[in-house]
Amino acid sequence: QVQLVESGGGFVQAGGSLRLSCVASGRTFDYYAMAWFRQAVGKERELVAGITWSGGSTFYGDFVKGRFTISRDNAKNTVFLQMTSLEPEDTAVYYCASPEDSFYSGAYQASHFAYWGQGTQVTVSA
Secondary structure, eight states, X not given: OOEEEEEOOEEEETTOOEEEEEEEESSOGGGSOEEEEEEOTTSOOEEEEEEOTTSXXXXXXXXXXXXXXXXXXXXXXXXXXEEOSOOGGGOEEEEEEXXXXXXXXXXXXXXXXXXXXXXXXXEEEO
């Protein structure tokens, strides 16, 4: 049974930083792409960042503009999202996700991701 458990969310002032973590279990972590999505109240879920199974390629939503960095530690079955220069518009629930298929090389659309964490709230005050 695949499980994804996020941590690291919280309340921060605009311009601040947070580091999200997601620990995966239930299958061989090294074989699977990982991604962070977010969903704000009243908005659709959107891709924040994705990383290939090897960590060799990363992808970001257009709104990131160099502020966030996704990384993974395969030895610890963990994917991270380092967020800096946070803005009130970044307020959302952030979800860790992984696709069903190993060695995924798709477009990092939410519909392609079968496994999701419970989400962690990030709130950025002005």
